[in-house]
Amino acid sequence: MRYPALVPGTLLRRYKRFLADVRLDDGREVVAHCPNTGSMRAVNVPGCRVWLSPSDDPRRKLAWTWELIELPQPEGATALASVHTGRANRIVEEALVAGDIEELVGLGPLTREARVEGAHRARLDFRLGSGDGAAYVEVKQVTLREADGHGYFPDAVSERGRRHLEVLAGLAATGQRAVLLFCVAHEGIGSVAPASHLDPAYAEALQRVAALGVEVLARRCRFVLEDGRPCAVTLGEALPVEVERRFPG
Template identity: 75%
Template sequence: MEYPTLAPGTLLRRYKRFLADVRLDDGREVVAHCPNTGSMRAVNVPGCRVWLLPSDNPARKLAWTWELIELPQPDGTAAAASVHTGRANRIVEEALREGRVAELAGHATIRREASVEGARLDFRLDDPERGTTFVEVKQVTLREADGHGYFPDAVSVRGRRHLEALAALAARGHRAVQLFCVAHEGIEDVAPAAHLDPAYAATLREVAGLGVEVLARRCEVIREAGVPLAIRLGPALPVSLTRELDPAVVIQ
């Protein structure tokens, strides 16, 4: 997925869930739309560099959308993370249509949104030989102090419903896949966040034993002279269903 020209700035604060104050590099302070309804745990870090997408649509209340944040890493580098949850499905769809997700390649048709088993899943893939595959996508941006990635970043009842729908489809003989779209360059693996949502973690482990496949892919941000130009689905990451956050790690 290509970005139009993004504007750099510094995050001042996020508030009222959908708003963020940002100081642009040219000195202006603007209010940007924050397209993320979650807790944004570990990616809502004032003082970090952010990238905003401008809009000249006069019908919009806010002329800026917060797209990316650059987070300091232990080695002194910065890792970009996408805070725009609405981008995950587009990133995954692009990769599916280009055949870049080997585990899900080769289907004749790809459809977005499938209402099945009382839930709306993100993708339905059909093929005369392979049959039907249902895919639910979840964006992962939570990197805890132990250096590992986790999902979700808050209690997710909806996420559990999606897992239960996938398990029901697997029981009917369909292929069912939970795909974690890891939109944080500093995350190297993924585990269920039992310290934040033990019910989700238990459900993920249960449905994995019932035939639901659990995959993870990390996004790559393409840059030129430090400016983000695009974001695409990249390498596969390991998923651990049993790892839990060490109790010795301080949870904020």
Template identity: 75%
Template sequence: MEYPTLVPGTLLRRYKRFLADVRLDDGREVVAHCPNTGSMRAVNVPGCRVWLSPSDNPARKLAWTWELIELPQSDGTTAAASVHTGRANRIVEEALRGNAVEELAGHAMIRREATVEGARLDFRLDNPEHGCTFVEVKQVTLRESDGHGYFPDAVSLRGRKHLETLAALAAQGHRAVLLFCVAHEGIEDVAPATHLDPAYAATFREVVGLGVEVLARRCEVIREDGVPMAIRLGRRLPVSLSREVGPAVVVD
């Protein structure tokens, strides 16, 4: 997925869920739309460099949208994380249509938003020889102080419902897949966040035992002269069924 021309700045604060104050590099202070309704645990860090996409649409209340944040890592580098949850399905769809996810390649038809079992899943993939595959996408940006990635970043009743829907489809003989779209360059693995939502973690382990497949792919931010130009789904990451949050990784 290609970005429009992004503008750099510094995050001042996020508030009222949908708003963020940002000081642009040219000194202007602007209010940006924050397209993320979650807790944004570990990615809402004032003082960090952020990237905004501009809009000249006169019908919009806000001319800026918060796209990325650059977060400090333990080795002194920074890692970009996408805070725009609406981008995840587009990133995954491009990868699916390009057969870039080997485990989900070769389908004759890809449909967005399949309503099944009283819930709406993100994708239905149809193949005349192997039937249909249902895919639910979850964006992962939570990198805890121990250096590992977790989902969700807060209690998620909707997330549990999606797991139960996938399990019901697997019981009917369909292929059911949970795909973690890891939108944080510093995350190397993913596990359910037992410390934040133990009920989700328990359901996660249960549905895996019932035949739900779990995949994790990390996004790669493509830069030109340091400016983010595009984001795409990259390499596969390991997924653990359970992990306790360990000691913090010290950031100098």
């Protein structure tokens, strides 16, 4: 997925969930839309370099959208992370269409916002194929890197996330393929585990549904730079998902 021409700045603060004050490199201070309803634990770090996408749509209240943040890592390194949760589905969809996720190749046409009927009526992000051979895929973006160096999901209590797990488990119980795909949008994360320290009910549910046949996958995002600026992102290598691991803090 290619980004529009991104503009760099420094994060001043995020507030009211959907707003962020940013000082652009040219000195202007702007208010940007923050497309993330979560707690943004560990990625809401004032003083860090951020990247905004501009818009000239006169219907928009805000001309800027917060896309990425550069986070400090050990030994002076930095890691890009996406704060725009709405990008994850597009990144995954491009990978599915291109056949870049080997576990999900050759299943048939892709349907977005796939309806699931039955006891757990819901919509999941994607369905590949149709009939008994279909695979349902729910995507979750991961950006929480804790002090132990590992990635965790969710970054706060997520009743919606638990409901999606129950829907996937219901599909698996009827013989359908049900897949939870963690889109790891943080360069510094090398593995994923349920955040039992933040949402123990989600962690218990993930362990249970994985034992019932829900496939749990994780892929790391690869950010592409041109002349030092992020210009695109693709879905890269598989990462381990450790459903039994616990954050030691």
